[in-house]
Amino acid sequence: MVTGDGAYIKKLNRNFILGKIVEHGMISRAELSKVTGLNKATISVQVAELLDTELIFETQQEHNVVGRRPIMLSLNRKVGCVLGIDLDYKEITYTLSDLLGFPLFSDTYELNSSNYDEIRELIANQIKSYQIKSADRRYGLVSVVIAIHGTVGKDETIFFIPQHQWRNKNLKADLEKDIEISVHIENNANLCAFAEKIFKHHHSDNLLCISMYSGIGLGIIMDGEVIKGYHGYAGEMGHMVLFPDGLPCKCGNKGCWELYASEASLFSLLSQKMNKKDIGYQDIQHWINTREPEVCEHMNRFIKHLSIGLNNIINLYNPETIVLNSELLHLYPNAIEEIKANLTSSVSQYRELVISDLGKNASIMGACAFGIKKFLEIPELSLELSDRLLPIETK
């Protein structure tokens, strides 16, 4: 920290104050002074500047019994939009949200190509159309955040997307060349963990989020910070070896966890065992309801394999909150109890284990929240979960 630098301290105060306004929803100047510990004169100057930027607005509280009704301050959620993009294997989802993470539009497009230039152009055109949709707001579209299902470096370059076979792509720079907007690239598991913290588990500073769809990705938040490792690739727990002589994995090893405990692994196994192509959640739900013996046996084994990996991760991080992001676990009766029953080691300790309520929306909600935090430049962000979650089609 540069002490004595007036402009720097002013900026820190501004960010801190704006963060508190977002956190409280509505707050008076007097309350702001109390919760920030800053004196009233500082609050007054900063609030005046924030009002000038239209990032906040004033309202008069309705129901105060006696005396002057205090003037309350709130974030002006409508002055700008952020765009979250989830770049998956077979589809791309776009969600435009306001500055409090409330979704305004959401579109999903099928993806029939893995060609980098084609996909870059598709994304660029969509960003431009969302810029037009946001043009009537004072700040327009302020930020674009793209969730990548692969490894992303600390400099936001894509190191590898296995399903598209992209290596060393600088999508951020390629898009920013064409469009005047700040683009951020993040790993989807990190964004899922970020979304769980921002929208659901506000007070958990040590949170692990495990996304278990096509592979298994781990987003790690420790002491309130996303942990990325040396290059930025930390969290590839799907490639933790469960069986040294197990199934061959695309990563080059054998017996990786995601070959036994991802949704895709179970879908493919059941498809083979039940002799049915393209099975979906509804099939599995039906088989669970009718207690199909073969399906029950494989589900049990799936839970067991999932628990072994969880045990290892818990030992590594001693987390406060573990969120399992899986649609499948919602279908399985008492999934959490069964997993907990397998976590019997007296050494591995955690506080809570839950299934995500955000589901497949987590990644894109995390992308929007990340864009909001970057734009507002606030140190900590907590947002309310909108009851208007836009559904994303599931398999």
Ligand SMILES: [Zn+2]
């Ligand atoms: Zn592997």
